[in-house]
Amino acid sequence: MAIQLSDHFTYKKLLRFCTAPIIMMVFTSIYGVVDGLFVSNFVGKVPFAAINLVMPFIMILGGFGFMIGTGGSALVAKTLGEGNKTEANRYFTMMILLTIISGIALSVIGILLMRPISRLLGATDAMMEDCVTYGRVVLLFNTAYMLQNVFQTFFTTAEKPKLGLFATVAAGVTNMVLDALFIAVFRWGVAGAALATGISQCIGGLLPLLYFLRPNGSLLRLTKTKLEARVLCKACANGSSELMSNISGSLVSMLYNFQLMRFAGENGVAAYGVLMYIQFIFIAIFIGYTIGTAPIIGYHYGAGNRGELKNMLRKSFLLMAAAGICMMLAAKILAAPLAAIFVGYDQELLEMTRHAFSVFSYSFILAGLNIFTSSYFTALNNGVVSAIISFSRTLVFQTLSVLILPIFLGLDGIWWAITVAEVLAFVVSFFFLRRKKLNPALA
Secondary structure, three states: OOOOOOOOOOHHHHHHHHHHHHHHHHHHHHHHHHHHHHHHHHOOHHHHHHHHHHHHHHHHHHHHHHHHHHHHHHHHHHHHHOOOHHHHHHHHHHHHHHHHHHHHHHHHHHHHHHHHHHHHOOOOHHHHHHHHHHHHHHHOOHHHHHHHHHHHHHHHHOOOHHHHHHHHHHHHHHHHHHHHHHHHHOOOHHHHHHHHHHHHHHHHHHHHHHHHHOOOOOOOOOOOOOOOHHHHHHHHHHOHHHHHHHHHHHHHHHHHHHHHHHHOHHHHHHHHHHHHHHHHHHHHHHHHHHHHHHHHHHHHHHHOOHHHHHHHHHHHHHHHHHHHHHHHHHHHHHHHHHHHHHHOOOHHHHHHHHHHHHHHHHHHHHHHHHHHHHHHHHHOOOHHHHHHHHHHHHHHHHHHHHHHHHHHHOHHHHHHHHHHHHHHHHHHHHHHHHHHHHOOOOO
16 A cells, blocks of 8 residues: 555654665665766776866755755645645746756856866866866756756655656666766766766656656646745745755865865875765665655644654654664775775775775764754754754864864874764754754744
């Protein structure tokens, strides 16, 4: 029997409903990692470092899709919970139109600014052309990437998480096959990696668009509507925490790269790139879970079902805590073999990466709890609290940590920075959850 947003969720039902978005996000992360894997092993560590240097800027532009998707899906889920399906479809359509318009505009801006941005990020002469080539080719497909990010959340809201998984798998397989063909066979270098990524994003962004344009068996479909500034501003404000998280994370990545160039040179940037690729896979489990649970929370919030909101919060916290401990242990065990897959050709870089990931692994213990708490407030349509948690976690605390800790710990201070930031962010998350418990109106 199909699971509906209106159901009471046991642990079993919750995990069943969230399995598809979790796999979807993990698969998205894995096929994103494939670019780095092929470039590192077939093109070299300097082009690999170049990709990692410009990736934060690319992720900032694509992050607007996460903002529209998370904020919009929370609003749509709440509207469905209130029993107004027609209005929910109108809001859904507005989000897609906004994504297409903003995607085109951001692509043009990003392509024009790629060279000066690369220089600003610290690209050396040896890295510059690879930075510009990869960035410009990938940004040609930025609109499709933003649509893919938006539809990943809306498939769950439409009670069709398995279709979202299918679209993601199709995109992922496309990317992996084309990476092998363009990089390993045709030897197109970073341009081949960028082109493979862009084509796969078209699969992930355009297939769902065709599905929702036609009559379908989900809760949502695209319909005729005008853009309404009030609705769009509300959705974007609510999803601002996800955009803030994305922008903050990207800015912090730039800062990490700057510090690593000072303390360890190109090897440090390459090692950090490996950490980020692997972290994408681990963190994807937490993000996939929030994609699955956010529409449920939003629906029951709209329906005024406080008991089910408490049920979701309690069960989710226990699941995130258990998952965080398991991920930390897995990261400890897999640090050496995962590092070897990427940089096994360079012994010095391999040892630096292995050590960094072993230290980095402690951050997973609290990361899931912080990510879920931010998502929980987004689903309650409280974008302000969600943004405060995300902003503190991904920008304020990481920036302070990565600037201060190296003064006392040297290079190790950079690797410890994210764990210290997660601990401080958990204090903020706990404060707002405690405040909400004392004041249930905080939603």
